Amino acid sequence: MEEFLQQLTNGLAVGGIYALIALGYTMVYGVLKLINFAHGDLFTYGAYLGLTLLTSLALTDRVGFALGVLVLVLMVMGLVAILGAILERAAYRPLRESPRLSAVVSALGASIFLQNTLMLIYGARFQVYPDDILPAATLDFFGLYIPLMRVLIVLASVAMMISLYLFIQKTRIGTAIRAAAIDQGAARLMGIDVNRVILLVFLLGPALGGAAGLMVGLYYGQVNFTMGWVYGMKAFTAAILGGIGNIPGAMVGGLLLGVIEALGAAYVSIAWKDAIAFCVLILILIVRPTGLLGERVADKI
Amino acid sequence: MNRFKPFVVALLAGLLPFAPLFLNTYQVDVLNSIGLYALLALSLNLILGEAGLFNMGHAAFYAMGAYTAAILNTRYQIPILWTLPLSGLVAGLFALAVARPVVHLRGDYLLIVIGVGEIVRIALVNDVFGITGGANGIFGISRPRLFGWVIRRPEEFFYLIWGFVALTIFLFLRLKQSRFGRALNYLREDEVAAEGSGINTDYYKLAAFGLGAAWAGMAGTLFAAKMTIISPESFSFWESVVLFMIVILGGAGSIPGVLLAAFLVVGLPELFRELAGARMLVFGLVMMVMMVIRPQGLLPTRDRRFSLAAPFRETKR
Numbered sequence: 001m002e003e004f005l006q007q008l009t010n011g012l013a014v015g016g017i018y019a020l021i022a023l024g025y026t027m028v029y030g031v032l033k034l035i036n037f038a039h040g041d042l043f044t045y046g047a048y049l050g051l052t053l054l055t056s057l058a059l060t061d062r063v064g065f066a067l068g069v070l071v072l073v074l075m076v077m078g079l080v081a082i083l084g085a086i087l088e089r090a091a092y093r094p095l096r097e098s099p100r101l102s103a104v105v106s107a108l109g110a111s112i113f114l115q116n117t118l119m120l121i122y123g124a125r126f127q128v129y130p131d132d133i134l135p136a137a138t139l140d141f142f143g144l145y146i147p148l149m150r151v152l153i154v155l156a157s158v159a160m161m162i163s164l165y166l167f168i169q170k171t172r173i174g175t176a177i178r179a180a181a182i183d184q185g186a187a188r189l190m191g192i193d194v195n196r197v198i199l200l201v202f203l204l205g206p207a208l209g210g211a212a213g214l215m216v217g218l219y220y221g222q223v224n225f226t227m228g229w230v231y232g233m234k235a236f237t238a239a240i241l242g243g244i245g246n247i248p249g250a251m252v253g254g255l256l257l258g259v260i261e262a263l264g265a266a267y268v269s270i271a272w273k274d275a276i277a278f279c280v281l282i283l284i285l286i287v288r289p290t291g292l293l294g295e296r297v298a299d300k301i
Numbered sequence: 302m303n304r305f306k307p308f309v310v311a312l313l314a315g316l317l318p319f320a321p322l323f324l325n326t327y328q329v330d331v332l333n334s335i336g337l338y339a340l341l342a343l344s345l346n347l348i349l350g351e352a353g354l355f356n357m358g359h360a361a362f363y364a365m366g367a368y369t370a371a372i373l374n375t376r377y378q379i380p381i382l383w384t385l386p387l388s389g390l391v392a393g394l395f396a397l398a399v400a401r402p403v404v405h406l407r408g409d410y411l412l413i414v415i416g417v418g419e420i421v422r423i424a425l426v427n428d429v430f431g432i433t434g435g436a437n438g439i440f441g442i443s444r445p446r447l448f449g450w451v452i453r454r455p456e457e458f459f460y461l462i463w464g465f466v467a468l469t470i471f472l473f474l475r476l477k478q479s480r481f482g483r484a485l486n487y488l489r490e491d492e493v494a495a496e497g498s499g500i501n502t503d504y505y506k507l508a509a510f511g512l513g514a515a516w517a518g519m520a521g522t523l524f525a526a527k528m529t530i531i532s533p534e535s536f537s538f539w540e541s542v543v544l545f546m547i548v549i550l551g552g553a554g555s556i557p558g559v560l561l562a563a564f565l566v567v568g569l570p571e572l573f574r575e576l577a578g579a580r581m582l583v584f585g586l587v588m589m590v591m592m593v594i595r596p597q598g599l600l601p602t603r604d605r606r607f608s609l610a611a612p613f614r615e616t617k618r
Contacts, residue, residue: 035412091589098596101349105549108542109588116582229538233415240412275423278416285413286402 005144007266008259013150013219015258016157020212021235022242022250023164024084024205030181030245031201033100037107038087040232041114042206046080046213047223048118051127069218073156073211080210081203087114088202111228118225126222153215160208161251168247177201181245230274234261237281243294252292310557317463321456329455331571336462337524339563342547343469343556344516349545350553351482352509353489355411358418359517359544361399364425364536365392366518367525371439372432374525381526382445385519392518393511400510405503418541425533438532445526458527465523469516470556477556483605485509486554543567550591552598561599 021043028036053059053072060068091110095103137148168174179187180197188194216231217223238257242249257277264276284292321329341363348356366388373379373387399417403410428435445452445461452461476482484505487495496502525531547566551558573580591599 035409091593094593095596098592099553101353101355101549101553102592102596102598105546106589106592108546109585109590109592112581112585113589114585116579116585120578120582233419233538237416244409271427272423275420278413278420281416282402282413285410289403289406289410 002144003266004263006146007262009146009150009154011259011262012255013153013157013258014262015238015255016154016161017212017215017219017254018231018235018238018258019161019251019254020157020208020215021231022239022254023161023247024209025232025236026239026242026244026247026250027177027201027205029239030247031177031184031198032092032096034092034103035107035236036092036205037104037232038091038110038114039205039209040228040230040235041111041118042080042084042087042228043209043213043216043231043235044118044223044225044228045083045114046076046210047217047227048122048127048213048225049079049210050076050214050217051129051223055130073214076210076214077207080213081207084202084206084209085199087206088199092202093198115225115228122225124225126224129217129221129223131221149219153219156215157212160211164204164208165247165251173200234277237277240291241281241284243291246291246293249291249293256292318460321459326455329459331568333455333458333462333527335563335567336459336466337520337527338544338547338567339466339560340462340469340520340523341517342544342551342559342563343466343473344513344520345544346513346548346551346554346556346559347473347476347485347516348509348513349548350555350559351477351489352485352506353553354506354510355409356414356510356513357412357541357545358414358416358538359514360536360538360540361414361418361421362392362396362514362517363521363524363540364421364533365395365514366521367531367536368425368433368439368521369518370522370525371442371531374442375439376432378443380446381443381522382447385522388522389515389519392521393515396514397507397511400507404506404510415538415541418536418538422533422536422538425536434532436533438530438535440530442525442529442531444529452526462523462527465519470560473556477554481505481508486605489554546588550588550598552601555598555600555602558598558600558602565599 021039024039024042025036028034028039050072053075059071062068063071087110091106092103095106138145139148139151168177176187176192177197177200179190179192180194184194187197212231213223216227234257235254238253239250240253241257242251242253257280260280261273261277265273268276320332324332341359345356345359348354348359369388369391370381370384373384374381399414400411403413425433425438426436433439447461450457452458484495484500487498487500488502488505492502524535528535543566547562548559550566551560551562570580570584573583576583
């Protein structure tokens, strides 16, 4: 039972990270029907920017752990969001009217470019987050000892997801995003500036992805320049699992995938850990082609 | 420009067979990998380019063919080239099994092929059924023998590989101009209209998928014969991505375009070896810029034209 609960909470933390990345995929897909293959690399940028800011500014020494990490998260989110907007401007906007598969190749090119930029700056080796900055405390939940960091990650990712959900559902701008996702032409006729909606989506998604990157760095303590592809693929699987284009779907899909993977690695086979996610995806798509929460049937690619 | 095109093509095709006479062994070896990638990209072009089916897991079918050939050769001593039809069949049937459950869905569901590619790679690493040799792969694959001639040197492989490429080009050009090829293009342009015109969309999608995968499987056999050692890392997601980029960069559905793109994507990084670490950075940047400048690809296919006088006969293009 102890082992099970440990794996479950670990799965929720990883799942929260997947969900945050998956939101970026699903929002861009919802509005543009484009799979942003460079999104995983923006996530890696979040992890590396977090590392650099953490070590160079020493925020946690100056203002304390809680405030320092909060400021750090906001800085990383802001910087990665700007990067996302630049990416949209440089790699996707010129291809808005082109065949969709051309934009996919542009995305792949951007992904390779971003990844290799990181490699040239930081080197190809794993980079290690300093472990003395963060408190290694564990919390006692009725005899179950859970690392503080894991609890913080679950709380932070859930908080971000709830804020995004409220933003999308309750504000005028959120309504505009939903409208543009349903029908761009009609949204334009209703006076919505679709270009600004797309830009906003490319700010929000990468901001969440960058935060997820920082979380991975804090949780596992080490980051690598190629990790964007692995996490990206998992998060992307989570987005399809929940129904691509569907925002609550990405959240559910991410959390579910994290838990299934953690439990699968613990009880089935660790060697097959990475295959479990894809097997689950295929099974779910055969039973429920639109994903768990998806309703709308997507157009052809 | 168009007047000279046949001459340019004829000149290049005429010069290629003499390339091993002028190039050193390393350069011939690069040409050989270009040939293999061209073969794979042509097979993917049938699926992605002609039929417009999103396949970013082509390496899975390539791996299926290569491993089938390697297992048959090392365990049962079947000459490697004899395994060609069987490895094609295995890869093709596997592709049909993958595509069958999702092919009738309208949407991006073939994205699961990415997942299938990863499952295949992980299965190979984990030594599934105890026959794939795990992460080390399979070694000791015998050299191919053609009419009593053992193919060993890169110069000899050059003719084997590019001979197969030439055959593939010929067959795929014929296929493109057939009823089958037109049906695939119709499917790509407008699935609803194609179905409305009496095209059995599921059948044609599956046929394109199976045929393309089978061809990739045969390319896998040639790869196994050339390397004599295969391991899972040769069939990673990266390979699928490179093939995807070759097809779209060349111009979806364009056989000359795909060939040109294979030369550029595989050959240029070899030429720029002195850039070392920055090589892939430049590669990514070039891909982005190329797509922005030429979204339709380097050598896009032109639409079929039909003259009014002979409405049912395709005019010379």
